[in-house]
Amino acid sequence: MPKPIYVLSGPNLNLLGTREPEIYGHQTLDDVRALCEARAKARGFEVVFRQSNHEGELIDWIQEARNEAAALVLNPAGYGHTSVAILDALKMLGIPVVECHLSNPAAREAFRRKTYVSLAATGIVSGFGAASYELAVEAAAGLAR
Numbered sequence: 001m002p003k004p005i006y007v008l009s010g011p012n013l014n015l016l017g018t019r020e021p022e023i024y025g026h027q028t029l030d031d032v033r034a035l036c037e038a039r040a041k042a043r044g045f046e047v048v049f050r051q052s053n054h055e056g057e058l059i060d061w062i063q064e065a066r067n068e069a070a071a072l073v074l075n076p077a078g079y080g081h082t083s084v085a086i087l088d089a090l091k092m093l094g095i096p097v098v099e100c101h102l103s104n105p106a107a108r109e110a111f112r113r114k115t116y117v118s119l120a121a122t123g124i125v126s127g128f129g130a131a132s133y134e135l136a137v138e139a140a141a142g143l144a145r
């Protein structure tokens, strides 16, 4: 059995479904989890799916992924635009990183147009709602082989 794909989500994504649904859609984080698990399973992977509102906890999980994961899908949420510490953790990772966003941050406010995470990501999937996660898992599974 290969190592799992880690799918980590940052702050406020626990409220998916009720949080600004006109931007982020009506699907909940549990719905997203189910999509990720199904897509990963079809590619022969399991998923470790976690969300945190805390920067340090996300960093702990990224560090854990160094030894435990085949690839990482990360929606850093707001921390993507602010966190040098998350970037530094990603730079030590040594496995493929797919950055993922439900919305298309490049088409929104100027401060969302850049993320620190992009500097360490193999690629980015954004703008497809919950399907961004599915596509990101697909990409991560391909990269993990």
Ligand code: DQA
Pocket: 011, 012, 075, 076, 077, 078, 079, 100, 101, 102, 103, 104, 105, 112
């Ligand atoms: C987001 C986009 C970010 O700009 C925002 O801060 C989020 C969610 C997305 O999934 O579209 O919290 O990462």
